[in-house]
Amino acid sequence: MKNALIHALAAISIACGTPSLLAGDLTRVFYPNQKEAVFTVDVPSDWKMIPQGEAGAEDYFEVEGPNGLELSFRIVPGADIEQAVKNHIAYLNDNFTEVKVEDAKETKINGMEALLAPGKGKDENGSVREFGAGWFDLGDGRIGELWYNVAVDDKSGTDASIKVLNSLAKGGK
DSSP, X not given: OHHHHHHHHTTOOOOOSSOEEETTTEEEEEESOSTTOSEEEEEETTSEEEOTTBTTBSSSEEEEOGGGOEEEEEEOGGGOHHHHHHHHHHHHHHHOEEEEEOOOEEEEETTEEEEXXXXXXXXXXXXXXXXXXXXXXXXXXXXXXEEEEEXXXXXXXXXXXXXXXXXXXXXXX
8 A cells, every 4th residue: 555655646746837957957847837836746846747738747747767768747727636536547548458447445645535446558569657646636626536556667757756645735835
């Protein structure tokens, strides 16, 4: 469970507005923007950030790290977790083979009620990937969603993802 939580939380990316630089080569990303931040996350500054609304990231924000590591997140439209879970499973089945998703588990992410659904599958090259999704209650009628995708043997990517996970904060903190 702890390992699944760590990997699921590693999926955090923020649909950013104005990132700010932090010490240690990290960039704070504000969702949806700095002025109206609902949540923030700190990511390595050298990772590629694809802001919400750009091609390929119409309704979420994505961060790409080394070795194909992907983190993405958004606010769930209409706060409909049931539909978000269905959409997540459909996405996995459309883009991966041998998909196995564990039952969703209730937990807390830095004090926020959350639901996590980790899993594994093979990408188009036959490489085993660890992935999953998490939905977290922002306490104001909105629900945040995160998604991750990392090679199962990428220890440095997992370690970097843990740091990202530990940075998730509600609001513009």
